[in-house]
Amino acid sequence: MPLDALDATGLTVRHGDVLAVDDLDLRIGRGETVALLGPNGAGKSTTVSAVLGLLRPAAGSVRVLGRAPADAVRAGCVGAMLQHGGLPGEARVGEVLHLVRRSYGRAGLAGAWPLDDLVATTGIGGLLGRDVDALSGGQRQRVLLALALAGQPPLLLLDEPTSAMDVEGRRAFWATMRDLAARGTTVVFATHHLEEADAVADRVVVMAGGRVVADGPSAGLRSAVAGRTVRFSAPDGATFDRVPGVTGASRLGGTVALATTDVEATLRGLLADGVPLADLEVRGASLEDAVLSLVGGVR
Incomplete structure (x- = not known):
């Protein structure tokens, strides 16, 4: 039986006196496209950070493809675009991409995604020679996606990935996500653009107060609302x-x-x-x- 892409059990995270995630149980199978929805402060970004091993839970456990989060990240199993992700300044896009792709040549890691396919998939062909500091918001997001995918990760985590994109850029981005899902990549994304979640996600997980309050297909959630x-x-x-x-x-x-x-x-x-x-x-x-x-x- 294949391992789940993500298995969180009793996950509890505190930021000082604030209970950010409250005894959360969440299991996501391989190849699913899952939207994390909810208001600001619901715990979406904190959950993503816990899955990436960026913070220590107060209680509970997280397994990513059967591994501890930090081990899964080191093994190249996870790619991520975080809400406040950045790029190194005073460098060209191609240089940054080359540096990240080289890190996946280490022993024990899957090889880097072939450059031509990666560039075409993420739509950055015209950006490789451009200075990072000269990118628009939407272009930066596409470059961050290319970096997240450089190691061909089976799990991709996205936190508000289209926040700086225009309508055309968002449409192209989600076309890329559908292509990745068709290739078997598990995609988990947190977003405030509910129309995107409705159109793209196989499954919607609604969070509030650090807990899951609904989990299922978008059509099922909509049908539960009267009127x-x-x-x-x-x-x-x-x-x-x-x-x-x-x-x-x-x-x-x-x-x-x-x-x-x-x-x-x-x-x-x-x-x-x-x-x-x-x-x-x-x-x-x-x-x-x-x-x-x-x-x-x-x-």
């Missing part, structure tokens, strides 16, 4: 609070959004009132709705 949203164009001044089934109403520009527990009753009520329902759209709960519902009462 739907009816959106349509309406003139200013119109009110809809008394429409059957409506539990809340909001307006953005000329678009009205009605939260409802009974879509059919709401639509019948709107039609009976003569509302034209231009640009009508009915949606189930989003992943954002589900996460807000799950973490709302957690302290």
Whole structure:
């Protein structure tokens, strides 16, 4: 039976008097793509740091591919992009990449990812001769990804990886992640971009107060949230609070959004009132709705 990529049992981490991670159990199998979601202070980044062996837990254990975290990192089993990761200054991208790739030639480690494939996969072909200090935020993230992948790690940990990227860069980044997953890489990422998690992750783990409050496919989390949203164009001044089934109403520009527990009753009520329902759209709960519902009462 293959070893899990990650197995945390009873993981507890304190930062002084603050309980950052509280008796967390988390098991992630080989080849999964898992999103860690939750508000600031939920414990996501602390969990990633514990998996990398960057801090000592107060209690519990973490195993990475059957090894202690520090041993797994030394063996080249883990690649990471941290939220506050940096690059050495006064160097060119190609020089930094060459230095990191050379470290994977040591005895006992898998060889470095072939340079041409690594450069093409991470989209840094035009950056190798550029000074590190001249990179944009999105370019730095792509270079950091190349460094994280240089040793062909079976487990990749990402902490807010697309925070400095524009829309096009984020789309290209997640296309790369899907390609890596297809090759068998386990990808675990913490993000505040819930639409990315919804589109990319096989599994969503929601954290709050240092604990896991939900764990499953995105569709399952969304389906657990009652109610739907009816959106349509309406003139200013119109009110809809008394429409059957409506539990809340909001307006953005000329678009009205009605939260409802009974879509059919709401639509019948709107039609009976003569509302034209231009640009009508009915949606189930989003992943954002589900996460807000799950973490709302957690302290």
